[in-house]
Amino acid sequence: MxxxxxxxxxxxxxxxxxxxxxxxxxxxxxxxxxxxxxxxLRPINLEQSRLVTQYSKQATFPKTQKIAKQLQHQDVIKKIEYLRLLRAYHFENSHVKEYPAVDMADPE
The missing domain is CATH 1.20.5 (Single alpha-helices involved in coiled-coils or other helix-helix interfaces)
Incomplete structure (x- = not known):
């Protein structure tokens, strides 16, 4: 053993x-x-390209709109570029707050 x-x-x-x-x-x-x-590195699908077009037409989030317009000029949009666009959109969406109009004559 x-x-x-x-x-x-x-x-x-x-x-x-x-x-x-x-x-x-x-x-x-x-x-x-x-x-x-x-x-x-794969290209995006049709639904995602439709969202890029939609983001390029909106004016609420200017950085997102700028990135989307740049992406629209490309022949093929890669997934990584689309994810950068979504990151910018979510960043602006979470940090931009819209407050209601306030009357300056309001005593509060």
């Missing part, structure tokens, strides 16, 4: 299991990054 244990320990010490597992994890991370990059 001790001979078997000794041979197993020699085999285990010469076989870098930890390095193989680390390589496997690094490979999985690289595959995920490659798929994500490929997905971001």
């Amino acid at each position: 001790r001979k078997f244990k000794g041979h197993f320990q020699k085999l285990y010490s010469s076989f870098p299991v930890e390095n193989i597992l680390n390589s496997f994890i690094i490979g999985m991370i690289l595959i995920i990054l490659a798929v994500a990059t490929f997905a971001l």
Whole structure:
């Protein structure tokens, strides 16, 4: 039994299991990054291009309108550019507040 244990320990010490597992994890991370990059470089669909046109015509959020007009001049709009447009829209939407008109003669 001790001979078997000794041979197993020699085999285990010469076989870098930890390095193989680390390589496997690094490979999985690289595959995920490659798929994500490929997905971001694909063109947008018709519904999303309709939203770009809609955002370019609105005047409530000027930064969003400017980005949308720039995107409309491109032949192919990539997903990453569309996501930048949505980020600008949501940023402006959450930070811009419209307050009702206040009468200056109001005593409050």
